[in-house]
Amino acid sequence: MKTALRGALLAATVLAACGPAVAEDVTLTIESWRNDDLSIWQETIIPAFEAKHPGIKLVFAPVAPTQYNAALNAKLEGGTAGDLITCRPFDGSLDLYAKGYLAKLNDLPALENFSEVARSAWTTDDGSATFCVPMAAVIHGFIYNKDAFAEVGVEVPSTQAEFMDVLARLKDEGSYVPMAMGTLDQWEAATMAYQNIGPMYWKGEEGRKALIAGTAKMTDPEWVKPLEVIAGWKPYLGDGFEAQAYADSQNLFTLGRAAIFPAGSWEISGFKRDADFELGAFPPPLPAAGDKCYISDHNDIAIGLNAASPNADAARTFLEWMGTKEFAELYSNSLPGFFSLSSHEITLDDPLANEFVSWRKSCDSTIRSAAQILSRGTPNLWSQMWGVAANVVNGTQSPADAAAEMQAGLAAWYEPQKN
Structure with missing residues (x-):
């Protein structure tokens, strides 16, 4: 009897130590064609996000650019795509939204930090839905x-x-x-x-x-x-x-x-x-x-939410962070020449990149x-x-x-x- 009681107490102690499942970290996978960006994400962007958002882990999982469209479509059709989808501009991403693979993001506060021109590559023709958060332009x-x-x-x-x-x-x-x-x-x-x-x-x-x-x-x-x-x-x-x-x-x-x-x-x-x-x-x-x-x-790259993601709340937290000045500066400085599309005033380390982006102050942008x-x-x-x-x-x-x-x-x- 004592042995059985001791065993039950031990089992209860072990279960309590494990904690409830909801306390475990959520891991978000980002699909992308920018395989040349892997080190930038791993060494700069992901650590910055995870430091401020404990409990959410990011995995950047790119494939070769020429393989991305086919690989992504196969994953989406098979239900195995990551939580966050890197979006090419205009019709390719619009087609994914029309098929129900990308979630509508109109209620995401971060989108207020992007102009109509910035959002245009990832917005429906009638302007009723935006489905990716703009990341960068050239x-x-x-x-x-x-x-x-x-x-x-x-x-x-x-x-x-x-x-x-x-x-x-x-x-x-x-x-x-x-x-x-x-x-x-x-x-x-x-x-x-x-x-x-x-x-x-x-x-x-x-x-x-x-x-x-x-x-x-x-x-x-x-x-x-x-x-x-x-x-x-x-x-x-x-x-x-x-x-x-x-x-x-x-x-x-x-x-x-x-x-x-x-x-x-x-x-x-x-x-x-x-x-x-x-x-x-x-x-x-x-x-x-x-x-x-x-x-x-010209709008070049954005990130959207896989409509079938089981981690939509955590994914939206990341998308919201993408609309911050912190992300804009991190990304633009990590990849000189790829400029944040947000309305934040940012500081760039590269003089030539600063020269290009300064034209936004004196010129109207178009795509x-x-x-x-x-x-x-x-x-x-x-x-x-x-x-x-x-x-x-x-x-x-x-x-x-x-x-x-x-x-x-x-x-x-x-x-x-x-x-």
């Missing part, structure tokens, strides 16, 4: 070799006329290819050229939304003019630029053989690593002095014009932009014909543009 502009500018005696341009004068003087001096950009990959001409300077002419969100509404057409002057501008770049891109791939352009610049690189801010870390000269940056030149400034500040809605049909407007932008720079298609081709393609399937 900004377009021009990165330049400060040593080359000093050697040739040219200043940073602020207007289109000044920009063309700088290119001409660099070419005349002869020590540098004025600008490193090729057209072999096509997307480079569309992204680093047309979408880089274009917002200055179509007035950012005003023009982009007019195209979606059908009140503007690709053949309007504000859409043709930036094609005319990039057509003027041809003499300054160096011999054989038509056969020059994106990686070739990067190498040409970082080896110090070209003075200017039409860039995205994602280049910052790699250029700082590979270049042995001082780097500077300037925003897209104004069409004329005194004009309003617009920049392509790439074909990213939302306009590339859902056939022909795909974004794919068309690749081809025609490269043709225009190569001199094989006129800006007017390029614009007409894009307009005809859009009108072929997009109802607001059919009239």
Whole structure:
């Protein structure tokens, strides 16, 4: 009898020591394609979150970018996906929401810290639901070799006329290819050229939304003019630029053989690593002095909640933390060139990153014009932009014909543009 009682007491003691199941840590798994970010999450972001949120553990579980979509869809369909889903911008994530895989987050207070433009890549067309918390954007502009500018005696341009004068003087001096950009990959001409300077002419969100509404057409002057501008770049891109791939352009610049690189801010870390000269940056030149400034500040990455997560409350705690200034500074400093989309004023350690992000104070932000809605049909407007932008720079298609081709393609399937 005594032995049985002693055993019962021991069992009760052991169970009490274990505590109730609800006291155990909750572990959240984050699905992502950014496998190059693994150390940043493990060494910086996760420790910062867990220090302030005891009881919630994070596991960052990325796969290769090219495998992410297929792997994520298989997991979601099989009910094995993680609690938090890293969201690509626009239609891919919108499709996941439409299928019920991503939870609606409208009641999340953190979303108040993000503008309409910041949320646009992860909001339904009618604006009724936001399903991912914006994390970062990339900004377009021009990165330049400060040593080359000093050697040739040219200043940073602020207007289109000044920009063309700088290119001409660099070419005349002869020590540098004025600008490193090729057209072999096509997307480079569309992204680093047309979408880089274009917002200055179509007035950012005003023009982009007019195209979606059908009140503007690709053949309007504000859409043709930036094609005319990039057509003027041809003499300054160096011999054989038509056969020059994106990686070739990067190498040409970082080896110090070209003075200017039409860039995205994602280049910052790699250029700082590979270049042995001082780097500077300037925003897209104004069409004329005194004009309003617009920049392509393109939504790149966000995180949403798996609608089937058994840990939704803990996951929402993490998503709420993503809307804080602390997260914005941690992420933006860990990945220079990937800028928080939140409205917080943050301090960046990297001078070049600070230069890019400072343009938000003086310029209106917009996203790439074909990213939302306009590339859902056939022909795909974004794919068309690749081809025609490269043709225009190569001199094989006129800006007017390029614009007409894009307009005809859009009108072929997009109802607001059919009239």
